[in-house]
Amino acid sequence: MNIGIIVYSETGNTLALCEQARDILTGYGQTVTLAKITCNDIKLDRTLRDAPAADRYDLVILGTPVQGFSLPVPVQDYLARATFAQGVKLGVLVTQYFKADWLGGTRTVRQAVAALARFEPVFYGAGIVHVRSRKRDEQVNAAMRALTNFEGKF
Numbered sequence: 001m002n003i004g005i006i007v008y009s010e011t012g013n014t015l016a017l018c019e020q021a022r023d024i025l026t027g028y029g030q031t032v033t034l035a036k037i038t039c040n041d042i043k044l045d046r047t048l049r050d051a052p053a054a055d056r057y058d059l060v061i062l063g064t065p066v067q068g069f070s071l072p073v074p075v076q077d078y079l080a081r082a083t084f085a086q087g088v089k090l091g092v093l094v095t096q097y098f099k100a101d102w103l104g105g106t107r108t109v110r111q112a113v114a115a116l117a118r119f120e121p122v123f124y125g126a127g128i129v130h131v132r133s134r135k136r137d138e139q140v141n142a143a144m145r146a147l148t149n150f151e152g153k154f
């Protein structure tokens with residue numbers, strides 16, 4: 001499988017977890033590319049600078065923080081414009097500050113999947129990590145299991 005991990009990260013939290021997922025999948029012998037979505041200036045100009053190609057991947061893990069209880073605007077813009085393979089297998093990895101999924105994480109996952117509906121993605125799993133939670137390590141482990149263990153999923 002050709003796997004793409006596509007990540008938007010402003011302060012490194014989501015990126016670090018995406019790198020962890022990449023390393024696990026690489027250890028399983030998968031071919032993995034990690035690519036970053038960036039904008040021109042996170043404060044002054046949130047138009048996209050890097051919008052990585054996504055159509056070559058059979059499976060994509062999208063990594064994103066929660067911003068304002070939602071998918072960040074640059075990620076919304078990216079997903080509205082990017083081309084993914086039809087029927088792409090899709091996992092979503094989200095980080096957030098608040099310690100409850102309903103304070104943004106759940107909605108952000110749902111928004112990401114909905115934004116790619118035109119490609120009829122096969123949504124196979126999600127991980128939501130609360131970066132300041134005492135349960136963070138457990139959440140990271142659960143996220144890695146959900147996103148990197150494909151057994152019985154396809």
Ligand SMILES: Cc1cc2nc3c(=O)[nH]c(=O)nc-3n(C[C@H](O)[C@H](O)[C@H](O)COP(=O)(O)O)c2cc1C
Nearest residue numbers: 009010011012013014065066067068069096097098
């Ligand atoms: C503009 C902005 C809005 C945010 N809104 C939320 C939010 O609604 N809910 C939440 O739990 N965390 C929120 N956060 C915190 C981030 O989701 C959290 O710090 C995340 O791990 C950052 O990921 P990153 O380091 O990959 O950029 C917000 C952060 C920023 C900068």
